[in-house]
Amino acid sequence: MPLLSNVRVDIGRLMARIETLGEIGALSGGGVCRLALTPEDGAGRDLVTGWMRELGLDVSVDRIGNVWGIRPGKADGAPVLLGSHIDTVATGGLYDGALGVLAGLEVIACLNDADIETEYPIAVAFFTNEEGSRFAPDMMGSAVHQGSLALEEALVVVGIDGSKVGEELEAIGYAGEVALATLSPSAFVELHVEQGPVLEREDIRIGAVTGVQGISWTEYTLTGVSNHAGTTPMAFRCDAGLVAAEAIVAARKAAGEIGGTQVATVGALTLEPNLVNVVPEKAVFTVDLRNTEEDALKRAEAQVAEAIHEAAGAEGVTVTSRRLARFEPVEFDARVISLVERCAKDRALSVRRMPSGAGHDAQMFAPYCPTAMIFVPSRDGLSHNIHEYTAPDQIEAGAQVLLDVTLALASPDAGTKP
Ligand SMILES: [Zn+2]
Numbered sequence: 001m002p003l004l005s006n007v008r009v010d011i012g013r014l015m016a017r018i019e020t021l022g023e024i025g026a027l028s029g030g031g032v033c034r035l036a037l038t039p040e041d042g043a044g045r046d047l048v049t050g051w052m053r054e055l056g057l058d059v060s061v062d063r064i065g066n067v068w069g070i071r072p073g074k075a076d077g078a079p080v081l082l083g084s085h086i087d088t089v090a091t092g093g094l095y096d097g098a099l100g101v102l103a104g105l106e107v108i109a110c111l112n113d114a115d116i117e118t119e120y121p122i123a124v125a126f127f128t129n130e131e132g133s134r135f136a137p138d139m140m141g142s143a144v145h146q147g148s149l150a151l152e153e154a155l156v157v158v159g160i161d162g163s164k165v166g167e168e169l170e171a172i173g174y175a176g177e178v179a180l181a182t183l184s185p186s187a188f189v190e191l192h193v194e195q196g197p198v199l200e201r202e203d204i205r206i207g208a209v210t211g212v213q214g215i216s217w218t219e220y221t222l223t224g225v226s227n228h229a230g231t232t233p234m235a236f237r238c239d240a241g242l243v244a245a246e247a248i249v250a251a252r253k254a255a256g257e258i259g260g261t262q263v264a265t266v267g268a269l270t271l272e273p274n275l276v277n278v279v280p281e282k283a284v285f286t287v288d289l290r291n292t293e294e295d296a297l298k299r300a301e302a303q304v305a306e307a308i309h310e311a312a313g314a315e316g317v318t319v320t321s322r323r324l325a326r327f328e329p330v331e332f333d334a335r336v337i338s339l340v341e342r343c344a345k346d347r348a349l350s351v352r353r354m355p356s357g358a359g360h361d362a363q364m365f366a367p368y369c370p371t372a373m374i375f376v377p378s379r380d381g382l383s384h385n386i387h388e389y390t391a392p393d394q395i396e397a398g399a400q401v402l403l404d405v406t407l408a409l410a411s412p413d414a415g416t417k418p
Contacts, residue, residue, distance in 0.1 A: 007114050009403055011396040014106040018395075021047060021086065021102065022094035031386025032094060036087040036129035036140075037065070037165065042172030044086050048101060048126060055108045057124065060183070061176025063151055064144040065169045068125035068183050071108055071118075073410060078369075079121035080409045081185035082107060082402065084192060084361060085130030085141070092131075093193075093388020095395075099376075100191045101126045103399040107406050118410035123183060127361045128174075134159045137325065142364035145180055187336060187409050188371040190362040191402045193390050197381030198354060205397050206344040206351040207375030208337050212363040213261060213290040213355055214297045214329035220247065220308060224317040226273060226281030238316040241271050241280035243308065250307030251287055254300050261292045261355060262300055292329050292355045330363040333370035336405070340374055343404035349397050358383075374401050 024047060025032045025040035034040040049067055052059050057069025070079055084100025104124035111118065127145065132138025135157045143149040155166035169175040194200075199207055224238035244266075251264035265288040272282040287304055291297035305321070312319045337353065344351035356373060365371045376398035379389040 005404065005407055007110050007116065007403060007407070009106050009110055009396060009399040011392055011399070013109060014102060014395065014399055015392050017051065017102045017105065018094055018098060021098050025088070027091070027386055029386055031388070032088050032092050033090050034086065034088045034092070035090060035134040036131060037134065037168035037172055039172065041087050042174065045126075045172065045174060048086060051105055052124065055105060055112060057108065060178045061174055062145065062178040062180055062182060063176055064141050064154055064180065065128040065174040065176060066125060066141045066145055067174070068123045070121050070123045071111070073118045073120040073122070075119055077120050078184055078186035079123040080406055081123045081125060081183070081188040081365070082190070082406060083123070083125035083127070084190050086126045087129055087131050089131050089133045089384045091384065091386050093383060093385060095193045095388055095390050096195065096383055097130060097192070099193060099390070099395065099398070103191045103395075103402050106399050107403045110403055118407065119413060120186060120410045122406060122410050123185060125183065129165070130361055134161070135165050139359055139361055139364055140165070142361040145183070146364045146368060147181065148364065151180060185365065185369050187369055188362055188365040189336065189374065189402060189405055189409070190360055191374045191376070191398050192360060193383060193388065194375040194378045195358050195381070195383035196378065199352075199375060199377035200379065200381065202352065203350070204352050205349040205376070205394065206340070206401055207354045208340040208344070208351055209332060209356050209373035209375055210337055210353050211292060211329060211331040211355050212359060213292050213357055214294055215325055215327045215359065216289040216297060216301050217324035217326070218287045218301070218321050219324050220285055220287065220319060220321045222283040222312060222317050222319055224281055224315065225279070227279045229277040229279055232279060237279050239279050240283040240317050243311045243315050243317045244269055244271070244283035244285050246311040247285065247287070247304070247308045250311070251289070251304050254303040254307070257303070258291070258296050258300050260296060261290075262296055263290050263357070264288070264300065264304065286324065290357065294328050297329070327359065327363070330366045332362070332366055332372040336370045336372035339405050339408055340372055340401060343401045343408070347397070347400055347404070349401065374398055374405070
């Protein structure tokens with residue numbers, strides 16, 4: 001049975017909200033900067049929370065500053081949760097995060113207009129500090145909410161500007177009183193821009209996201225001997241820079257050999273003393289490895305580490321390392337993934353299954369309730385970039401699928417069982 005309802009999203013209303021939120025923290029060349037818990041983030045929160053109240057939602061703020069609004073259903077019970085985040089990186093676009101929250105509000109507006117009472121409640125939420133640009137770790141609000149990060153630990157995190165999470169929450173008026181995990185959804189669906197090039201390149205309208213890649217970040221420090229570039233024969237060098245270069249090649253090679261979804265990046269590298277005529281004594285670099293399969297990710301970690309130690313041994317360089325981040329891959333719920341696919345097909349929208357290359361709030365909920373994500377294309381695959389762009393018709397398609405999926409989950413007996 002098709003899931004089509006007569007309810008259609010109003011793309012004009014949704015785009016107006018995206019643009020209005022995008023004016024807060026707007027950068028002169030385009031894009032936005034609303035780093036978590038800054039006054040700009042506070043102003044964005046006030047705007048969105050105001051819209052929640054206008055739509056009749058019952059708004060709550062928890063102790064880590066996550067905000068949600070609930071639209072009641074016929075029955076009490078756990079709500080179907082829609083949402084994402086409204087904080088951005090320093091050079092953010094208008095869509096990353098904001099789309100999932102504002103499309104959630106569009107779903108509510110549509111249901112209000114059509115006077116539809118769903119069987120179960122629907123909640124729209126935004127989570128604190130998803131980006132992690134000002135305060136580490138990222139996905140902080142959803143991690144604290146779901147218990148994988150302690151509140152006390154999160155509140156004392158010091159940001160890049162010396163500020164503290166707890167104090168900044170107070171300063172912007174979002175140190176809420178509601179106990180953590182009060183919001184316990186029956187399902188979570190997050191609409192998000194892809195932030196990669198796959199949908200655009202394949203000319204596909206909707207991504208039914210199957211899960212989130214596992215992420216492994218390691219920082220390596222290599223220590224050799226700095227010496228004169230002219231007088232030190234090659235055979236007598238302990239060149240930390242050479243080993244760093246071999247590490248970069250080893251990371252690329254590991255990705256190629258492991259194949260599948262494996263990616264590998266050395267994105268940060270510094271040499272000391274970093275001078276034209278001195279053999280580098282020290283190299284500090286990061287290795288970012290990602291895979292949807294935990295076993296393969298572990299193989300990549302081992303292969304890169306072994307190659308670095310081998311190269312260091314041959315050059316007489318010592319190696320130390322520390323883990324910066326490690327998340328296992330997350331699998332989304334098979335039934336909700338299928339529901340996203342069905343809803344897209346019923347609207348004659350091309351759809352493909354795909355993993356997410358980036359972390360999202362949804363992954364924190366996946367172990368606890370049926371969870372999935374909907375992706376829409378990102379032009380040129382750009383994100384965390386002021387030129388991030390998704391066209392209104394693509395946003396409309398994603399928001400419509402979100403609406404259809406929500407109706408199926410919140411009124412499962414209306415002939416729309418997932
Ligand atoms: Zn995001």
